[in-house]
Amino acid sequence: MTKLSLAIKPFPCGYCGFSLWSLLATSWLTTFYRQVMGKDTTMSRRANGLGTVSLRKDGRYVSAVTHNGKRHYRYAKSRKEAELQLARLLTELQDAPVPTPEVITPGMPSLSQWAKTFLEHCQTTRRPGTVSTYRQCLKRVIPALGSYPLDRLTPAILAEYYSRQPAGKRVVQNSYVVLKTCLEMAVDHGYLSENPLSRVDRPKWRYLHPQLWTQDQYRRFMVTALESDRTHSSLFAFLACTGLR
Numbered sequence: 651m652t653k654l655s656l657a658i659k660p661f662p663c664g665y666c667g668f669s670l671w672s673l674l675a676t677s678w679l680t681t682f683y684r685q686v687m688g689k690d691t692t693m694s695r696r697a698n699g700l701g702t703v704s705l706r707k708d709g710r711y712v713s714a715v716t717h718n719g720k721r722h723y724r725y726a727k728s729r730k731e732a733e734l735q736l737a738r739l740l741t742e743l744q745d746a747p748v749p750t751p752e753v754i755t756p757g758m759p760s761l762s763q764w765a766k767t768f769l770e771h772c773q774t775t776r777r778p779g780t781v782s783t784y785r786q787c788l789k790r791v792i793p794a795l796g797s798y799p800l801d802r803l804t805p806a807i808l809a810e811y812y813s814r815q816p817a818g819k820r821v822v823q824n825s826y827v828v829l830k831t832c833l834e835m836a837v838d839h840g841y842l843s844e845n846p847l848s849r850v851d852r853p854k855w856r857y858l859h860p861q862l863w864t865q866d867q868y869r870r871f872m873v874t875a876l877e878s879d880r881t882h883s884s885l886f887a888f889l890a891c892t893g894l895r
Contacts, residue, residue, distance in 0.1 A: 700715075700740065701713060701714055701715035701716075701736050701739065701740060702714050702715075703729065703732045703733060703736055705729075710725050710726065710727060711725070711726045711727070711728065711729055711731070711732035712724070712725050712726075712732070713725075713726070713732050713733075713735045713736035713739060715736070715739050715740060715743060717743040722739060722743065724736065724738075724739050758799045758800055758801055758841065759799070759800060759841070760796060760797055760798060760799050760800070761791075761792065761795050761796050761797075761798050761799075761800060761803065762792050762796030762797065764800055764832065764836055764841070765788045765792060765796070765832060768784075768788075768831075768832045768835055769781060769784060769785055769788070771835065772784055783824070783828075784828050784831075784832075787821070787824050787825040787827075787828035787829070788825070788828060788829065788832065790821065790822075790825045791811075791825055791829050794811055795807070795808075795811060800833075800836050800841050800842055801841070801842065803833070803846050804846055805846045805847070805849035805850050807846075808846055808847055808850045809850045809851075812826065812850065812853055815853065819853075819855070820855050822853045822855075823852065823853045823854075823855045826847070826850075826852055826853050827852075829847060830845060830847040830848070833845045833846065833847050868890065871886075871890060872887055872890060872891075875887040875890070
């Protein structure tokens with residue numbers, strides 16, 4: 651009784667021993683109920699951007715993440731499953747492409763808009779055949795990069811684009827040269843401080859050696875062409891003899 655009476659004497663903080671022991675017991679029972687019995691009554695706290703896992707009133711667990719201003723949810727029957735759902739959700743949102751609006755900076759043209767201006771300018775300074783070549787080269791680039799505003803075209807975006815193009819193709823190298831010229835004109839007009847493509851390696855062009863006929867193949871072709879009664883057989887024989895194309 652002596653020890654018990656000492657325990658329940660008022661403490662300097664203003665709480666009696668009985669109320670203090672009640673608080674400690676309640677805290678211990680709550681921890682036991684959550685951890686040992688596997689029940690959660692509060693939302694698990696994580697760092698900002700890592701999402702949350704909480705228990706709903708219907709007994710299900712919900713994982714939630716805010717990404718680009720939008721709230722995403724996943725539901726599970728157990729906390730362990732909810733944690734896995736949260737990890738998958740974070741991975742999906744991290745790998746999701748960031749939407750790029752047509753124009754972000756006021757007055758900043760997109761690449762497709764600037765390409766039209768570039769081609770119109772070239773019509774007064776380049777030959778018609780050169781302008782036609784420029785237009786064909788830019789047609790390869792615009793479907794993938796045309797929606798980007800000029801100030802959003804980073805070296806990383808451009809390098810990733812050219813890494814997905816067929817290696818060794820001369821048309822890929824030509825599109826690189828024309829796009830670099832197009833962006834250089836944007837630098838001259840003050841839309842860009844520097845050309846982002848100048849930091850991207852130029853695609854390498856690999857010369858593919860033609861497969862030539864052997865003498866036996868050439869001889870059989872000539873015999874067939876000269877003996878054939880088809881309309882253009884003699885023309886094919888003439889082209890084979892002279893090397894014209």
